[in-house]
Amino acid sequence: MDLPDTTETEIHNLLRQRLSNITGVKLLGWNPPNAKTYGLPNILIPKFREQRRAGSDRVDACMTYEDVLILTEIKAASSEMVADIAKLRRIYSYWDLLGITQILTRQGIRFSPIPRAVVPAIAFGTLDSSLPQDFLCWHVQPGVYRQIAGVQIPEKDAEVLRRLRAAFERTQDNPEM
């Protein structure tokens, strides 16, 4: 199916709107392309454990669904996401679930329930590359919402994400599915 090009900003808006309407999703932070937001905070993750002033990574979207914490990067096309995937992997190489939840708590985020797992995610408008198998992937276009969970996501988390998929891909907005 040929889909029109959708800009990164449009993907942000579509994804945010979609997720906002799903029961069980709690949006915690959002960093739009112009890096300016008055509602949800920008979420920062320090680059290294010890080295202050080494800088921080901004995560585009941060949310919980049930007891899974999802850190998401967003671009117009999946092929543009090499650096974003590397960034999320770098975050996971330095911080475990406890570390990430601590960092978010320090930024004023309150969890209920406390996340049991953290899953990296990417969202894009054009699917033009292979997808990472350890990531949750959202393919978003106007009127089209697909969720693809990588096979390397642990089964317990995948089970939760299957429930999210059902809500995410609601057929009334997704006639071609």
Added chain:
Amino acid sequence: MGVVLTASSQYEVWCDKPSDKDLVRAFSRVSAFWSRISSVQIIPNMSREKLVANPRLAAIAPLLDYDRPDMIIMLGGRPVLVIEITEHGYTGDNPLQRFARLARAAEMGIPSIHFTPFARTRYDEMLYTDNPTSARKVSSRLFEGFLRLTRVYGVPVVAMDWAVSRQGLPIRPSNDNEIRQIYGEVIDYAEHLCEHDGEHVLHGESILNCQVIARAIEATKKKAAQSNVLESEIRIENVPYPRVCQLVSEPKSIVDLIGSDYFMKGKDHKLVALRAIEDSVVESVETPGGLLDVSSARADVGRLLPAQFGEKAWLVFYSGYEWRSQPNGGIVVNTEILYCRSEFGKTVRDRNQYLVVVWPRVFWNRSHPRRIALLRELEAFVDSSQTTRLGQLIVQKRIARGIPLDHPNYVAYNADSIGTWAEGGEAGRIYRNYCDLIILNDRVLLGNHWKM
């Protein structure tokens, strides 16, 4: 007969970013005044010429001469209020980042609001600990600058506090009630100013005696009175003109003026600037009559420049920053208005002191061999800590200050680390407008007001 403006349906708002537009929409959900605003649009990205040629945008074009304010409220097609909203507080130079755009509004006789946390925690501190980190207060120079703009131009430039959470972060709204709690002061002040004083603003009449406005100015005055900044080491006042001429012919002499100790403490990037100073040679000078090669006539530089330059003392401001628009632009405008401008001087020609900025990390000539060499040296140091002059300076500093030699340095490399002047860029436009002289690494530039 004057313009009769009765209904707030004649209000419109121009915004910088989509998020600003969203915020205006949020204001409209909690305020009858804001809900009556007929149009909320994003300022298109276009050249000044195109803005001026567009009948709907011509009136805001001058407000965008330096950079773009977050919101411009228009009444009957003309601006009556500028609003700047930033969560980025912190002390030092950072809070001055938005100063230039508010100065521009004041120059045009347009009131403004600067909404920011007056004290907040730094992310790079609070992200690493569960212990409370101290809040950093916004530099009182910001508030002093607002008061000075108010006095000079006779329009209110006021600061309003963005409340912070227990962690010291600016509170963000999660529902409409919180929008009013957080932004209520801005929402109400804007309504009052537009509805009661908007027409006076349009007619160029003073609104400083209005009670609501006077209260906001008084609050800003109180913040300004709580001085929280040390005397700057890089702002040297009452410098005689011959000493400024020496800076042109011998740029390295800035180190004597500031004191070499300044470079040997604090951030390592000061030493990147010191490296640029060490190699700096001014080869050409802009004069009212045109560009002159001074590589063989440096001693006569004072005679090449306007004769008036010898009639007043100078303020020498040193910038060790890399090439970037902010906070450089805001700092220079704040410095000019606070320390150089005469009591009620409305233009940059009305000076008590002339202003020269020394900016050694910026070249006029992008391809200058000295720039390329400095960049290569910096890249080599950052990539592999190779033995370089910069590396030697950092070691020298470590030894002098008793810092372990393996202490991490925070020197970064990119093409702008040793940058090039961009005439049309934000910093270029601001510096040209506010400085009398700008001493780059390889060229001296003249302020716009001195060009023939």
